Amino acid sequence: MLTTFRDAAAEIISQPITFAFCEDSAPRRYTPDYLVHWSDGRSELIEVKYRADLAANWRHLRPAFATARTWAHEHDAGFRIATERGIRCPMLLNARRLLPLRTAPLDDGVADEVRAAVRALSEPTFGELAAMLPRDRASVLGALWRMIARADLRTDLTVPLGFHTRLALP
16 A cells, blocks of 8 residues: 555566575575565565564574565665554555545645645645635545645655645645
């Protein structure tokens, strides 16, 4: 979900490749969770693990991750381990709220009024815009959320969004 939220055009491949390698003369296999091809041309192998599992099983996991890093390097890609610390964050909450709104209808008239108000003010807050626009509150709030979801309004999506959130035009 976070990948799609960060880059709607990213291609995500689940369990893309299985590596066969030897550790202490014993054959082993390892399959990373995802391969992401970002829209800017970068590629990244991603392993998702709980931090506790990493700590408890690091000696066993490390050779597999080294194999994945080598493959990634040879294919001009990156390799990273995503943990709950990086996944369960305010951005995930924002993604859950905003992703469905990317395709929701947007009233062009309200959107034009929002853009004009943002141009007239210096990085107004969500709450300031909601209070100052002459439309009914539900229409304004709906437009603000949809415009943030579509990146028609810029804000810091790594922190919780609310009436205090500063907004700007892209």
